[in-house]
Amino acid sequence: MVLDSLSSALRATMRKIAGASHISPELVKELVRDIQRALLQADVNVKLALDLSKRIESRALEEKAPAGMTAREHVVRIVHSEMVGALGVPRELKPGAQKIMLVGLYGQGKTTTAGKLAKWFQSKGLSVGLTGADVHRPAAFEQLSQLAAQLNVPVAGGGSDAVAAAKAGLTELGELEVQIFDTAGRHALDTDLIDEMKAVAKVIQPDEILLVLDATVGQQAGPQAAAFHEAVGVTGVVLTKLDGSAKGGGALSAVAETQAPVMFVGTGEMLDALERLEPDRFISRLLGMGDLQSLLERAEEVMDADKAEETAKRLLSGKFSLVEMREQMEALAQMGPLGKVMEMIPGMASMMKGNQAEATQEKLERFKVLMNSMTQQEMENPKLIKRSRLQRIAAGAGADVQEVRELLAYYNKSRKMMSSLGGNRRMQKQLMRQMERGELNL
């Protein structure tokens, strides 16, 4: 795994979420601090790290988990999606015929990447040719030729004139589906280099101009990407030497910030050490989402049993406020159409006539809206709801007072049913057993 230390710090943080019994604001703050620290240690720009962690914090505190997702899982998803977003919009090379020109400064990994890309396209079943247009370093053509021999792909170019080398590639290897052009670097992006890149690009007419950048420069990769883009218009970036570079996070995020898509990362000197950068999968691996998923699921089993028992105890002890009733309604809603749920409760099916279940379902939806305009105090102690409060609640939900009365009547009926169950020991036991088996979810 590339970005080892960033990954292990983030994984530890994510495990904290998965293992938490519940997500409190304090926990969210702690997680966000952990994430910030991990990002800063991986050389991610301070402002970016702060922005990112702030967004994670406010979403984790404010957004409600969608139905069917637990709060813990939801927070994990938020971290994941924000980090994917920070990697920018993904782009991939088309898997067909094309001309690719590689540009970049000295020693960034252009020639190595030319070989790696050749191998990558080869593995997709495409014919590949390599052209060496780096005429500044005597050994450059020799290096490319060796890679070509290793891969068993034809090579063209060399000599002392970059434009002539590019032309030779076009004529000699023009029949091949994928043509990769390796070019010369310089110590800096000077006018000499810009002129040469432009002249060579004019001849090649490449479909892609990929900038090869060494990730060990860290955040400096950002301005470099921007400058190359300004000079020749790069269509994508290959970030090399991400293996073992503590500054990889800085390079990756800084380039992503320039809007230039990072398409591949180099993860070693060998020809197969090239990975397509798919933000979604990349971040999943960085956070250890695979392991996390099973951790979350296991936690789920434990929590559910705990929660069911707690609810059952509370109900049977006679505590049944609107809070419990809403929980019950939500649990019912998650189980599917009410008619089906009712069939599962002994004695209930025969009590329901015709489309009564459907009507009830609609009613419950309305009740939820009404409850949303109640205060926590009113939810916990419905007795407080007197005339003036009735009016306020109705107005807040865009309903009339009659509907709120209906809700309270329904609540009173449910409460009586619950307390009569409370007095019936046999019924209690059966209820508990059904809950334990997950057959009944009050």
Ligand SMILES: Nc1nc2c(ncn2[C@@H]2O[C@H](COP(=O)(O)OP(=O)(O)O)[C@@H](O)[C@H]2O)c(=O)[nH]1
């Ligand atoms: N560890 C590691 N080394 C790399 C990677 N890519 C290139 N290199 C090494 O970086 C050095 C310069 O690479 P080269 O392709 O010659 O760079 P160029 O001058 O841009 O053509 C060589 O020693 C390569 O083996 C990579 O992804 N990881």
Ligand SMILES: [Mg+2]
């Ligand atoms: Mg080279």
